Amino acid sequence: MSRVRRQLRTRAVGAISAVAAVGLIAGCGGSGGTGGTGGGVKDGKVTITMGLFGVMGFKETELLDRYMKENPNVTVKAEVAGDEQTYYTALQTHLAAGSGLKDIQGIELGRAKEIVDTQADKFVDLSGIAGIDHFLPWKLSQVTTPDDKVLGLGTDIGPMAVCYRKDLFEKAGLPTDRDEVAKLWEGDWAKYVKTGEKFKAGNKDGKVAYLDSASGLFNAMIYGNSQQFYDKSGELIYKDNPVVTEAWDLASKAATSGLTAKLRQFQPGWDPGLANSTFATTVCPAWMLAHISEKAGPENKGKWDVAKAPKGANWGGSFLGVTEQSPVKEEAKKLIAWLTAPEQQAYLFQELGNFPSSQEALKAPEVVNAKSEYFSDAPIGEIFGAGAQEIPDEQVLGRKDGTIKDIFSQGLTLIESQNQSPDKAWKTTDERIEKAVG
Amino acid sequence: MATSTLTSEQPRGPRPRRQRSALLHRLDLRGAPYAFVAPFFVVFAAFSFYPLIYTAWISLHHVELASMNLMEWVALDNYTALWEDERFWNALANTFTIGVISTVPQLLMALGLAHLLNYRLRGSTFFRVAALTPYATSVGAAALVFTMLFERDFGMINWLLSVVGVDNVDWENNKWAAQTAISTIVIWRWTGYNALLYLAAMQAIPRDRYEAAAIDGASRWQQFRSVTVPGIRSTIVFTIVLSTIGATQLFGEPLIFGQGPNGITGGAGNQYQTLGLLLYEEGWKNYQMGRAATVAWVMFLLLILVFVLQRVVKRLRSRTSS
Numbered sequence: 001m002s003r004v005r006r007q008l009r010t011r012a013v014g015a016i017s018a019v020a021a022v023g024l025i026a027g028c029g030g031s032g033g034t035g036g037t038g039g040g041v042k043d044g045k046v047t048i049t050m051g052l053f054g055v056m057g058f059k060e061t062e063l064l065d066r067y068m069k070e071n072p073n074v075t076v077k078a079e080v081a082g083d084e085q086t087y088y089t090a091l092q093t094h095l096a097a098g099s100g101l102k103d104i105q106g107i108e109l110g111r112a113k114e115i116v117d118t119q120a121d122k123f124v125d126l127s128g129i130a131g132i133d134h135f136l137p138w139k140l141s142q143v144t145t146p147d148d149k150v151l152g153l154g155t156d157i158g159p160m161a162v163c164y165r166k167d168l169f170e171k172a173g174l175p176t177d178r179d180e181v182a183k184l185w186e187g188d189w190a191k192y193v194k195t196g197e198k199f200k201a202g203n204k205d206g207k208v209a210y211l212d213s214a215s216g217l218f219n220a221m222i223y224g225n226s227q228q229f230y231d232k233s234g235e236l237i238y239k240d241n242p243v244v245t246e247a248w249d250l251a252s253k254a255a256t257s258g259l260t261a262k263l264r265q266f267q268p269g270w271d272p273g274l275a276n277s278t279f280a281t282t283v284c285p286a287w288m289l290a291h292i293s294e295k296a297g298p299e300n301k302g303k304w305d306v307a308k309a310p311k312g313a314n315w316g317g318s319f320l321g322v323t324e325q326s327p328v329k330e331e332a333k334k335l336i337a338w339l340t341a342p343e344q345q346a347y348l349f350q351e352l353g354n355f356p357s358s359q360e361a362l363k364a365p366e367v368v369n370a371k372s373e374y375f376s377d378a379p380i381g382e383i384f385g386a387g388a389q390e391i392p393d394e395q396v397l398g399r400k401d402g403t404i405k406d407i408f409s410q411g412l413t414l415i416e417s418q419n420q421s422p423d424k425a426w427k428t429t430d431e432r433i434e435k436a437v438g
Numbered sequence: 439m440a441t442s443t444l445t446s447e448q449p450r451g452p453r454p455r456r457q458r459s460a461l462l463h464r465l466d467l468r469g470a471p472y473a474f475v476a477p478f479f480v481v482f483a484a485f486s487f488y489p490l491i492y493t494a495w496i497s498l499h500h501v502e503l504a505s506m507n508l509m510e511w512v513a514l515d516n517y518t519a520l521w522e523d524e525r526f527w528n529a530l531a532n533t534f535t536i537g538v539i540s541t542v543p544q545l546l547m548a549l550g551l552a553h554l555l556n557y558r559l560r561g562s563t564f565f566r567v568a569a570l571t572p573y574a575t576s577v578g579a580a581a582l583v584f585t586m587l588f589e590r591d592f593g594m595i596n597w598l599l600s601v602v603g604v605d606n607v608d609w610e611n612n613k614w615a616a617q618t619a620i621s622t623i624v625i626w627r628w629t630g631y632n633a634l635l636y637l638a639a640m641q642a643i644p645r646d647r648y649e650a651a652a653i654d655g656a657s658r659w660q661q662f663r664s665v666t667v668p669g670i671r672s673t674i675v676f677t678i679v680l681s682t683i684g685a686t687q688l689f690g691e692p693l694i695f696g697q698g699p700n701g702i703t704g705g706a707g708n709q710y711q712t713l714g715l716l717l718y719e720e721g722w723k724n725y726q727m728g729r730a731a732t733v734a735w736v737m738f739l740l741l742i743l744v745f746v747l748q749r750v751v752k753r754l755r756s757r758t759s760s
Binding site for chain 2: 083085086089092093095096114118119262264266267268269272273276278403406409410411413414417418420428435436
C-alpha cells in the first residue's frame with residue numbers, strides 16, 4: 001500500500017516538474033518568431049487591427065463603422081494613442097521585437113524617412129494596389145524606398161494657417177475680419193510677431209498671451225522650406241541652414257518678449273489653455289482644427305477663426321502601412337486603400353479639417369467650398385488650399401526629423417519657461433542633437 | 439527517463455521491479471527538492487541572469503533598436519562616454535536628491551503614523567486599511583492625478599496657493615519645485631506601506647516594557663524614543679534598504695509627471711531626469727541600445743557599490759564599538 005502511494009507521489013512530482021519546465025520553455029519561445037498582430041481569419045470572419053495616434057479621424061468620424069457595415073465579414077479594431085512620441089516609441093519596440101504589432105500601423109511624416117531607411121522590410125509593398133495614382137506626387141514619394149517599394153498610403157497633409165480668437169483680437173483693438181488679419185502679417189513671419197507686440201500693448205488681461213508656444217512658430221517657419229534639418233544627401237545641416245537659424249531667432253524673440261503662454265503643444269496645460277482661452281493665436285496645420293474644436297469645446301464655438309499664414313508650409317501628415325507580419329495583408333490593403341480613397345479624404349476634411357493628400361479629393365467641390373462652422377464659417381477649403389499651393393514640391397526628409405523637432409521644442413522651452421539665454425539654449429540644443437543622432 | 443530505459447531493456451519480474459522502485463525512491467528523496475526549486479532557477483536564468491549578461495554584452499557595442507542584428511564592437515567606449523557625459527552626473531545627482539527628499543520624510547511620517555495606529559483606538563482595522571490604500575493604486579494613476587494637481591495654470595495646488603496670495607508656481611519647469619512634486623507622489627504612495635511594516639514590528643514589542651517605562655515616569659514621547667524606536671530598529675533598517683532600492687529605480691512618477699517628450703528627458707532642462715529616465719531616453723527615444731545598456735549596468739554597479747560601502751561601514755563600526 002505504502003509503496004503504491006510512494007510511486008504515485010513520485011510520478012506526480014515528475015509530472016509536475018515536467019509540465020512546469022515545458023510550460024516555461026513554451027512561455028519563453030512563444031513571444032519570439034512569428035508573434036501575432038491580433039488580426040486573422042476565423043470562421044470566415046476577418047479581423048483587422050490598427051494602431052493609430054492623434055486624431056486621424058477614422059475612428060472618430062465612424063468611417064470604420066461604415067466600412068464594417070459595407071463589409072459585414074470584416075471587424076476592424078483600432079487602438080488610438082494620444083501622443084505620437086509615445087506611439088512611435090512603442091512601434092519601434094514592437095518592430096524590433098517582432099511582436100505586438102498591428103496589421104495596420106500609422107506612420108507620421110517626421111518618422112517616414114527612418115522607417116524607409118531602417119524598417120522597409122517589415123512593411124508590405126503597396127505599389128501594386130490598383131487606383132492609388134490619385135495622391136499628390138510628393139506624398140507617396142516620402143515613403144517610397146530607393147527600389148520603389150511604397151510603404152504607406154497617404155492620409156492627410158498639413159498646410160498651415162493661423163487660428164485666432166476674434167473676440168480677443170477685438171478686445172486688444174486689432175481687426176477681426178480674416179482677410180484684414182491676414183494682411184497684418186502677409187508674406188513675413190516677423191510681421192506676425194510684430195502684430196503680437198500690438199496685441200500685447202492693447203490687451204488688458206494679463207492672463208491672455210498672444211501665442212501659445214514659441215515652438216509652434218518655429219515649426220511653421222522651418223516647414224516652409226524644402227530642406228530643414230538634413231540636406232538631400234542625408235547630411236545634418238540644421239546648424240548652418242538659414243531657415244532654421246532665422247526661425248530660432250524669431251521664435252526665441254517671441255519667447256523672450258512675453259508674447260507666448262509658455263505652453264507646449266499637445267502637452268498638459270495646452271488643452272485647458274484652449275478651453276479657458278489663455279492665448280489668442282496658434283499656428284495651425286489643417287489637422288489641428290479637429291483638436292482645437294474638440295478641446296476648446298462648444299462654449300468657444302464661433303469665437304475662433306482661421307486666417308492665411310504669412311507663408312505656406314507643410315507640417316506633418318501621415319501614412320497608413322501594412323505590416324509584413326499581418327496574416328490578413330490583402331484585407332488590410334483593401335481597408336487602407338478605401339480609407340485613403342478620395343471620397344473618404346474629402347469626407348474627413350469636411351468633418352475634421354484633415355487636409356486631403358489626394359489630388360482628386362482636392363478638386364472635389366465639398367473640399368474646395370468647405371467651411372468650418374466651428375471656426376466662424378471660415379472657408380477652410382480655400383484658405384488651406386491656397387496654403388497647400390505654397391508648399392514646396394520637394395520636401396527633404398531626414399532620419400531623425402521627429403527627434404530633432406522635439407529637441408528644438410525643448411530648447412525653446414528652456415528660453416520660455418526656464419529663462420535661459422537663447423545662445424545658451426542653442427548650445428544645449430546642439431549638444432543634444434549630436435547625442436541623439438550620433 | 440531512466441525509468442523508461444529500465445522497463446524497455448529488462449524483462450519484467452519481481453527483482454527488477456523492486457530495483458526500479460528503489461531507484462525511484464532515491465530519485466524522489468534526492469531529486470524532488472531540486473524539481474521543486476527548479477522553476478525558480480529556470481525563471482531566474484531566463485528573466486534575470488540571461489538579460490543581465492546579455493545587457494553587459496550589448497553595452498560593449500554600438501547598436502540601434504531598429505537594427506539589433508547589426509552590432510559594432512566598441513569595447514568600453516560607451517562607459518567612458520557616459521563618464522564624460524554631464525547628463526549622467528546630472529541624472530545621478532537628481533536620483534540622489536529626489537531619493538532623499540522622498541525617502542526621509544516618508545519614513546519619518548510612516549514612523550509617526552505607525553505610532554498613532556499602535557494606540558488602542560476604535561476602528562483600528564479601518565485606519566490600517568486606509569493607510570494601505572494609496573499603495574494599492576497604480577503608479578500611473580497616482581502620477582496622473584498629481585500631475586493634474588500640480589498643473590501650472592489650472593492645477594488645484596496653485597489655486598490653493600493663490601488663495602493665500604502666492605503667485606503661480608511653474609512646478610514642472612522649476613528644478614526644486616519639480617523634484618518636490620515628484621517626491622510628493624512617492625511619499626503619498628509609500629508612507630502607508632512603511633507604516634504598516636513598522637506597526638507589525640511595534641506590536642511585537644512586549645507591553646511590559648511600556649509599563650515599566652510608565653512606572654519610571656517616562657512620557658509618551660520618551661517611551662517612543664527609548665522603547666519603540668530601539669525595539670523596531672531592524673525593521674527600520676529593512677525599510678531604508680527597500681526605499682533606497684526604490685529610489686534608485688525611480689522612473690514612472692517623473693516620466694508621467696512630464697508627459698510626452700518632456701517626461702522622457704526629465705524636463706526641458708533635464709531638471710528631474712533620474713538614471714531610470716536617462717536609460718529610457720537613450721534606449722527608447724534615441725534608440726541607442728548600447729548606451730542604454732551601459733546606463734543599466736552602471737546603475738547595477740552603483741547598487742553593488744552602495745551595498746559594499748554599507749558593509750564596510752558596518753564592519754568598521756562594530757570594530758570600534760568592540
